[in-house]
Structures are given as structure tokens and as C-alpha cells.
Amino acid sequence: MTIKYMSVLTKTKETVIISGQTPLFGTVTTQGSKNSALPLLAALPLLPEVELTNVPDLSDIHVMVDILKYLGATGTFSEGVVKLDLRNLINRPISVEFTDQLRASSLFMGSLLGKFGEGRVGMPGGCVIGSRPLDIHTNGFKTLGAEVDSGAGYHTVTSNGLEGQFTLPLPSVGATQNLIYASIFSPGEVKLHNIAIEPEIFELVNFLNAAGANITFEMPKTLTIRGVKRLNPVQFKVQPDRIEAFTLLVAGIATKGSVKVTHCCPEHLTAPLQSLVDMGAKVEIGDDWIEASYVGPLKGITVETGFYPAFPTDCQQQISILMALAETPSILTEKVFNSRFRHLDELRNMGAEIKVNDNSAVIKCAEDAEGKPKNMIGYKVDSYDLRGAASMIIAGMVSEGVTTVQSLRYLYRGYEDFIEKLNYLGAEISYK
Known part of the structure; x- marks a missing residue:
């Protein structure tokens, strides 16, 4: 599937409204890197x-x-x-x-x-x-x-x-x-x-x-x-964008759906894809495509960012969304940048259970009085950087109710048709 370029008018929009808990299914093409x-x-x-x-x-x-x-x-x-x-x-x-x-x-x-x-x-x-x-x-x-x-x-x-x-x-x-x-x-x-x-x-x-x-x-x-x-x-x-590909795969798993990205390079995503498997997702790989599917409750994992071929810092915020949905705790450690956890405050406002200590965070889904997992709740959240903007949109798609994500100018720095691709896959997102 090839999405037409966003209009100049759309690219000036700073806010989206997301109706949550709609699973994503389908196939999309990866943008250039x-x-x-x-x-x-x-x-x-x-x-x-x-x-x-x-x-x-x-x-x-x-x-x-x-x-x-x-x-x-x-x-x-x-x-x-x-x-x-x-x-x-x-x-x-x-x-x-x-x-x-x-x-x-x-x-x-x-x-x-x-x-x-x-x-x-x-x-x-x-x-x-x-x-x-x-x-x-x-x-x-x-x-x-x-x-x-x-x-x-x-x-x-x-x-x-x-x-x-x-x-x-x-x-x-x-x-x-x-x-x-x-x-x-x-x-x-x-x-x-x-x-x-x-x-x-x-x-x-x-x-x-x-x-x-x-x-x-x-x-x-x-x-x-x-x-x-x-x-x-x-x-x-220009080669395909490995970070966009991973972001879309995370969106599919997070919404309990299945997303296939084509025209990509699976060998560029070895560590991030392994993290999805470790969390319990089903990941299938071809020569130039990857498909990731939700198949059951997510499990907590330990991730530490680093220089290639380690887990990339540009995928850290996306994987944190899956960690916030997992029934067991995850440990996320950021070793590349020292200020890339700002989005976690927004996830906490949406109901995720998060404890941060310096450059590490323990993340898991919240529980009700009986110890059963609770859904995150829609909230008005901000985008603090490029990958954080995409991650907040994914968080909105998995939450109950309506989520507003602001400061989309960050999103446009790195994702060409992100909202359009998500809507094509079944999301309910509109520009404000």
C-alpha cells in the first residue's frame, strides 16, 4: 500500500484526536529512511x-x-x-x-x-x-x-x-x-x-x-x-526506514492486531524484533517484509539501548508502550541519551505503572483492586520529540476513550504519512 503525500495543510496541524482500542490489521509500505x-x-x-x-x-x-x-x-x-x-x-x-x-x-x-x-x-x-x-x-x-x-x-x-x-x-x-x-x-x-x-x-x-x-x-x-x-x-x-517500520509493527501489536510492513530490511532490526518475540508477539520475516501480530498477553522484558547492533535508542519510546501493556514488569535502560524518558510522565498520567531511577525505568500495566490488569485511559498528552510523538499516538490507540496528542511538528520531522497509514490499518484518528 502506498499512501499519497500529506497535503501542506495537513502538515501544519498540531493536534490529533484518537478514539482508542481499535485493532490495526493490514499491510503498509515503509518510507525512505x-x-x-x-x-x-x-x-x-x-x-x-x-x-x-x-x-x-x-x-x-x-x-x-x-x-x-x-x-x-x-x-x-x-x-x-x-x-x-x-x-x-x-x-x-x-x-x-x-x-x-x-x-x-x-x-x-x-x-x-x-x-x-x-x-x-x-x-x-x-x-x-x-x-x-x-x-x-x-x-x-x-x-x-x-x-x-x-x-x-x-x-x-x-x-x-x-x-x-x-x-x-x-x-x-x-x-x-x-x-x-x-x-x-x-x-x-x-x-x-x-x-x-x-x-x-x-x-x-x-x-x-x-x-x-x-x-x-x-x-x-x-x-x-x-x-x-x-x-x-x-x-x-535511499534505503527503507528501519525506525518507521518498527514503529508500525509496535502499533499493530499494541492494538492487539497484526501489521505487515513491506519494502523494508529485516536484517537492520535484529535486536528490536527479538524484543517483540521475547514479549510474546508473533514475528514473521521475509526478504523485504516483516509481519508482527498480537497472540496473547505481553510479557515483561529487559531492554538496554546502545550503539548498533544493540537495541536502538530511536526504538526505545515505542517499546515502552508495549511494556506499559505487559502483565509483568519490564526494565528499560537508556544508555545513549540522558533525557529520553519525558514521555513516561505522560504514560503514567494515562494509567501505566512506572518507576524511574536515573536512566532506568521499571514499567508495567496498572492493576485493579483484585490485581487484574487495567487498561490505560485516554488523556491529553504532549509530544516532546520525534519518536515520543509517534509513541504517544500509539498509546492513545490502546487506551480507553479519547486521547489528544499535541505538538505534532515533532512527528513531521521523521514520519511522512504516519497518521494516514494508521487510519488505513483501522485506527480512528482525526486532525484537529
Whole structure:
């Protein structure tokens, strides 16, 4: 099933009303990956021309395209296709007007440094999910031969060409991407150790190599970037969004239904899918599809987020909804970000039983006076970040009565047609 793009009018809606306890059944297609498309767009200053397909129509994507046009790119983004001519780019500071809107703006530091020998980017914004300093990025630039000045609201990086080796103290996805960009035109060779190995990293490497870069991967976590003189025009299809796929599967299980997502990569979701099985759901997998079904009461599990291939932090809030429905306690530990439990207060208001201690939470469904599980109750809740917005919508679908979810601007940053897909599957959700 392919959903038509949301209208511009719909994308301005900030609130939805949900009638709960309607099971979801059916098949939907996975969108293109937000977490792949953003770093591909950030790499474009290094290329002369590009055509990207399967690009999700998200507010963050539009901001990235606007930044590229601000730098001098010409072209279009329409119906999932980004076509840009980048041959006349100029190196301009990217101000906070742009960067305050999304975290991925920080990736232009590396691509502008690689292209022009200097990048000046305002302090990045994005979802408030915890401390996300750029220390690993800037220390990597310095170690490889760049100068970094972080002041007056900007990070400014300059270099005549990076060379050498750098070991990331932890496998940061953004730092890995930034250092790759900056090293593409190295006069020699750059080795990056302890890199992130998320699927989106290998997507970026494949994209740049398709354009003429020389990047090789060595087990377990090393990239070697041998500098090239130029990159070539390229056509490239963005991979499916593993986080959206998991979110839709959780929605199916939570509502006691069955949802099949197609055009996805099951191998990218090994840890999250195992968590669904451990909770008692039925999970079936094909070459490019996954189906998850509710088959009985959910069981509590222990989940700890981490860097790939561990359980992803971007799936943490979704799995917490299932934990709030389980008859036995679950333990959820967030090890990546230090402020990603704000949604738990809203779940508690809806009736879930939750105890938080630092970065861990014990979660289970509430019980009545006889010790029997109680349903969550509809409530007026807020969205504090992208994944939290989707999770609150799922919480509303499983609750008795009516739930109002506000601040949908966060949802539009990462989900293209989320409400439309849910309604197609049987939900009763309307925009206010």
C-alpha cells in the first residue's frame, strides 16, 4: 500500500484526536529512511550533481534542501525525488536560522571543510533528548590536522587537507559521518577507528563510493578513506526506514492486531524484533517484509539501548508502550541519551505503572483492586520529540476513550504519512 503525500495543510496541524482500542490489521509500505537521507543530503556539497530517490517528505528534509539552496544549489524536491545541481556552490556560514531546526545541520561542517577547506556552521538544534555535544566531531577534526574555533554561536573548522588516524572514544554516528565527509579529498589517507556501524553509515559509504570516493571498511570498526580529486554525478535510492517500520509493527501489536510492513530490511532490526518475540508477539520475516501480530498477553522484558547492533535508542519510546501493556514488569535502560524518558510522565498520567531511577525505568500495566490488569485511559498528552510523538499516538490507540496528542511538528520531522497509514490499518484518528 502506498499512501499519497500529506497535503501542506495537513502538515501544519498540531493536534490529533484518537478514539482508542481499535485493532490495526493490514499491510503498509515503509518510507525512505530519514536517518539515511539526511546524511546523504549533507554530503552533497562534495558532488557536482545528484538524483536521490525514495526520499521521505519530512520537514527535516526540506530544511536540508533549503540549506543546500542557500549555498547555491539549484533543483527540486518533489514526490520523493531530490534532483540538485551543485556545481556553483559557494562557501557561506550556515546560520542558526537553519541549524536551530535540526541536529543534522552539524554535518555540513565536514562536507564544507572537505569541499572548501573551511566550514562554518551554527550551533545545531533538533529534538531535546539529552546532551549531544560535538566534542568527538571537533576532536577528530583537530587530530586529523584541522583547526577548530567554537565561539560566537558557530563551529568554524579550517584545514588544507586531513590526514592521519583517529579513534572515536565511542562510535558516534554523526562524528563518523562528519569525518568521512571531511576526508574525501584528503591529500593522502585517513583511518577512522571505532566508527559507528549503523546501516546508515554503510549507506553513506556506498553512496560516496558510487560517486567515485575510495572508502574501504575493515573489521571490526575501521574505515580507510583514500583521497580522490573529485566526485562524479550519481543517482541513488535511499534505503527503507528501519525506525518507521518498527514503529508500525509496535502499533499493530499494541492494538492487539497484526501489521505487515513491506519494502523494508529485516536484517537492520535484529535486536528490536527479538524484543517483540521475547514479549510474546508473533514475528514473521521475509526478504523485504516483516509481519508482527498480537497472540496473547505481553510479557515483561529487559531492554538496554546502545550503539548498533544493540537495541536502538530511536526504538526505545515505542517499546515502552508495549511494556506499559505487559502483565509483568519490564526494565528499560537508556544508555545513549540522558533525557529520553519525558514521555513516561505522560504514560503514567494515562494509567501505566512506572518507576524511574536515573536512566532506568521499571514499567508495567496498572492493576485493579483484585490485581487484574487495567487498561490505560485516554488523556491529553504532549509530544516532546520525534519518536515520543509517534509513541504517544500509539498509546492513545490502546487506551480507553479519547486521547489528544499535541505538538505534532515533532512527528513531521521523521514520519511522512504516519497518521494516514494508521487510519488505513483501522485506527480512528482525526486532525484537529
